[in-house]
Amino acid sequence: MPTAAEITEPLVREYITRAVRDVFKTMLGRDSAFVGAVVQPEDDGMSPPHPGPATGMIPFVVGTVGFLGDVNGLIYLYLDEPFARLCTCHLLGMTETELEEAGDEVINDAIGELTNMTVGGFKNGLCDAGFPCKLTIPSILRGSNFSIEPVSSATRHTYNYESAGHKIVADILLKIGD
Amino acid sequence: MRYKILTVDDSKTVRIIVRKAFKSYDCEILEAGNGVEGLAIAAKDSPDLILLDVTMPVMDGVEMLTKLKADPQLKAIPVIMLTAEGGRDNVLKIAKIGVRDYLVKPFKEEALIEKAGRVIDLKPLSEQPTKAKSIFDPADILIVEDKPAIVQQIQEGLKHTPWKFHGVSTQGEALDYCAKTPPDLVLMSLSLPEEAAFTLFRVMRTNVKTKYTPIFALVVKTEVGQQQQAQTVGFSALITKPIEISELESKIAKAMNLDTSQRYFALEPGFLVMRLPENCSPSVLAEVANYLKPKFSEAVDAGHTRMVIDIHQLKTLHMGVIKLLLQTMQTCRELTLQFALVGNHQIVTECKGFEDTRNWQFYDSIDDAKANLGKATAAPQLATA
Numbered sequence: 001m002p003t004a005a006e007i008t009e010p011l012v013r014e015y016i017t018r019a020v021r022d023v024f025k026t027m028l029g030r031d032s033a034f035v036g037a038v039v040q041p042e043d044d045g046m047s048p049p050h051p052g053p054a055t056g057m058i059p060f061v062v063g064t065v066g067f068l069g070d071v072n073g074l075i076y077l078y079l080d081e082p083f084a085r086l087c088t089c090h091l092l093g094m095t096e097t098e099l100e101e102a103g104d105e106v107i108n109d110a111i112g113e114l115t116n117m118t119v120g121g122f123k124n125g126l127c128d129a130g131f132p133c134k135l136t137i138p139s140i141l142r143g144s145n146f147s148i149e150p151v152s153s154a155t156r157h158t159y160n161y162e163s164a165g166h167k168i169v170a171d172i173l174l175k176i177g178d
Numbered sequence: 179m180r181y182k183i184l185t186v187d188d189s190k191t192v193r194i195i196v197r198k199a200f201k202s203y204d205c206e207i208l209e210a211g212n213g214v215e216g217l218a219i220a221a222k223d224s225p226d227l228i229l230l231d232v233t234m235p236v237m238d239g240v241e242m243l244t245k246l247k248a249d250p251q252l253k254a255i256p257v258i259m260l261t262a263e264g265g266r267d268n269v270l271k272i273a274k275i276g277v278r279d280y281l282v283k284p285f286k287e288e289a290l291i292e293k294a295g296r297v298i299d300l301k302p303l304s305e306q307p308t309k310a311k312s313i314f315d316p317a318d319i320l321i322v323e324d325k326p327a328i329v330q331q332i333q334e335g336l337k338h339t340p341w342k343f344h345g346v347s348t349q350g351e352a353l354d355y356c357a358k359t360p361p362d363l364v365l366m367s368l369s370l371p372e373e374a375a376f377t378l379f380r381v382m383r384t385n386v387k388t389k390y391t392p393i394f395a396l397v398v399k400t401e402v403g404q405q406q407q408a409q410t411v412g413f414s415a416l417i418t419k420p421i422e423i424s425e426l427e428s429k430i431a432k433a434m435n436l437d438t439s440q441r442y443f444a445l446e447p448g449f450l451v452m453r454l455p456e457n458c459s460p461s462v463l464a465e466v467a468n469y470l471k472p473k474f475s476e477a478v479d480a481g482h483t484r485m486v487i488d489i490h491q492l493k494t495l496h497m498g499v500i501k502l503l504l505q506t507m508q509t510c511r512e513l514t515l516q517f518a519l520v521g522n523h524q525i526v527t528e529c530k531g532f533e534d535t536r537n538w539q540f541y542d543s544i545d546d547a548k549a550n551l552g553k554a555t556a557a558p559q560l561a562t563a
Contacts, residue, residue: 026284092194106190113191117283120262124282127265135233135262137188169399 007071007131007174009039010087012157015162016075016170019121020161023114024168028090032163040155053078053147053158053169060109062141062148063115069133071174075122076141076148080170084111086166102133104142112138118170181205181298184225186242187260188234192283196229196260199287200294203386204301213237217245220252226298229290232261232272238274247276256297260285288357288386295386297459302390312437314340319430321345322352322378323396324370328419332365343428344401349374355382359385362434365417367396368507368544369406379411392433396421428461439469449548450477450515452506453488454499463498467505474509485510485543492521495528500535518547 017034041093058126061084063077079087088110089099100104116138141148152155154173161168182205185196188211189199197207208223210216210532212234220228228246232239239261256278263272264282273280279293294300319341321329329345336343346352349370355361357398364382368375375395382388392415395408407415415429442465444451450473455462477485487506492499503519510517519527519538528537530534541547 026286026510054264057550088191091191110191113189116189117262120264120283124262124264126265129474132265132267134268152205178396 005089006129007126009157010176011125011129012172013037013039013159015122015125016118016157016159017161017174018125018178019118020074020159020168020170022121023117024163027114027117028087030163031081032168034159034162035162036160038158039153040157048148053171059142059144061111062140063111063138065112065115065119065138066136067119068136070131071126071133073154073172073174074150075115075119076171077111077118078167079140079169080167083163083166083168087111087114108140108142112140119137180444181227181300182223182225183229183294184216184219184223185229185260186210186213186234186239187229188212189230189231192231193261195287195493196290199290201218202302203291204300204303212238213242213245216242217249218254220246220255221249225255227294227537228255228257229294230257230277232259232263232268232322233521239432240275243272243275246374252372258293258297260290260302291386291500292322295389296384300386300389302387313441315358315364315436316340316342316432318359319343319363319365320352320355321365321368321538322349322375322396323347323367325367328367328396328421332423332426335421336427336430338558339427348441349378349381350388350445352378356382356385356388363430364388364393365396366389366393366413368401369396369398376407376411379413383412390537394429424457424459428459428465439473442466443469444481445477448482448484449551450474450482451488452485452486454492454502456491456493458492458496458499459480460498463502470506470509472513474513477515478513482550483515485515486520486547486551487517488520488544488547489525489545490520490522492525495525495532495535500532504534516551518551520544520547 019025020032024030061079061081065076066074077166084107085099088094088107089096091107091110094102116135120135123135126133148171150173154175157172158171161170183200183205185193186208187193193209198483200207207448208219208225213235216228216230219225228478229240230243239259243257246255258279259272259277260281260283262283269280278297281290282515282557291300298344321331321332321343321413322344324347326345333343344355345485346355365376366375373482379393382391393411393413394415394417396417396419397408405416413435417429442453454466477538487503488501507517520543529538541550
């Protein structure tokens with residue numbers, strides 16, 4: 001039986017980076033490069049999680065999918081709105097005009113699915129490492145100038161990626177079950 | 179038969195991607211947003227394949243699969259899981275309920291088509307704009323041959339055609355090429371090392387993109403065993419080495435179902451013109467004979483009453499040609515079409531030697547024939563045999 005200590009930050013980084021890379025390459029034909037991380041300090045279960053990504057005034061589309069089981073958690077995938085629109089057009093084979101007519105609902109669904117696949121890839125890594133868990137249904141946050149505050153008992157790691165000039169942020173909140 | 183594929187996924191995005199993936203294939207896509215809807219559509223429409231997600235609201239994929247397999251009416255419907263749930267234990271648990279295959283998201287559309295193609299006999303839509311229709315349309319032909327001289331001979335011999343030939347020497351290169359641009363036809367040498375041609379043939383026949391592509395075996399004339407083996411496994415045709423280029427051209431055109439009639443027939447203002455080539459092999463004669471009836475119909479429908487039979491390119495006369503010409507003339511008479519022959523000195527001389535042809539009258543050029551047929555409106559006997 002694996003222990004919680006086995007889910008180290010490098011392992012989390014490896015799983016999420018692989019998941020982001022696979023999803024953006026397979027579904028969108030785009031390379032994504034890891035550009036940096038803000039991680040919870042080691043051996044520090046007491047201090048509160050670090051502040052998550054700040055969106056500033058730029059509108060963002062944020063997909064969220066959770067996983068429940070031996071490890072519980074949530075992953076937020078941040079995409080700026082122009083990039084979210086670009087990804088949706090590519091995924092669905094639509095033009096920008098068609099997307100405009102189809103409305104935000106289509107973008108929400110597409111980004112929700114990209115997040116589902118990304119979190120699925122991450123979670124499958126955990127499952128294979130001996131932490132079985134299941135995915136939850138995706139949801140979407142939209143807007144600008146907002147931040148997400150987790151409960152203090154969660155561990156937070158934030159990873160930044162870049163794909164053709166666009167920023168992708170994977171914000172991971174983890175709670176390891178007793 | 180038009181196959182029905184049911185995609186059960188709460189994500190409209192995935193359902194659109196599935197629809198997009200199958201749009202070039204002859205199948206109908208049904209959609210459901212959760213397990214309850216999926217079971218209802220499965221019972222109503224009896225799909226030939228179900229693509230099933232796991233995490234969905236109302237009823238998830240595992241519950242739907244369990245209910246499906248417990249229903250005697252529905253349990254035979256093959257299911258491919260298409261889901262982000264891909265951990266080893268999850269896959270094993272779901273596989274035990276009874277699924278035909280498992281595809282973990284993210285996925286490539288080609289991978290989905292390939293897996294679906296293993297379960298149902300997916301056929302590309304016939305109205306593909308890229309496919310050649312006549313001998314004047316371009317086509318991509320892949321030659322899998324490790325002897326460059328053979329590739330060169332084919333490319334050189336058929337350079338007068340609009341077909342593009344691409345030569346590769348190994349199985350791997352052939353598969354890479356087919357994955358990128360599925361060819362219209364494949365010429366495959368049976369002399370590749372370690373019977374690679376037979377392995378490649380089997381792989382191509384299991385791939386939905388090349389399942390119906392004509393594949394010719396290139397085989398040495400004396401290798402009777404290999405020829406029998408090729409016929410047994412189902413190669414579309416055998417081309418023996420040394421290669422007879424005209425035979426190869428004719429077989430390629432036939433296999434690609436090309437309309438070659440324009441090679442022999444033309445509807446010119448006021449006239450139907452039939453031209454025979456320099457060498458009239460039995461396959462050429464059969465091809466021309468097949469087009470006779472439809473071409474005559476076309477000409478008569480268009481109001482044509484005159485025909486020029488041009489055999490000035492023909493090198494030598496033989497019984498096959500004489501029979502075809504007699505058949506053509508007889509049809510002209512039945513349809514009251516006036517006709518005239520155009521020939522060369524050799525042919526005119528040879529015609530004197532046969533009872534059936536000794537009275538045939540020839541003109542030196544098509545223009546002469548047309549001019550005299552014009553006059554013949556007043557004197558219809560002029561150009562009859």
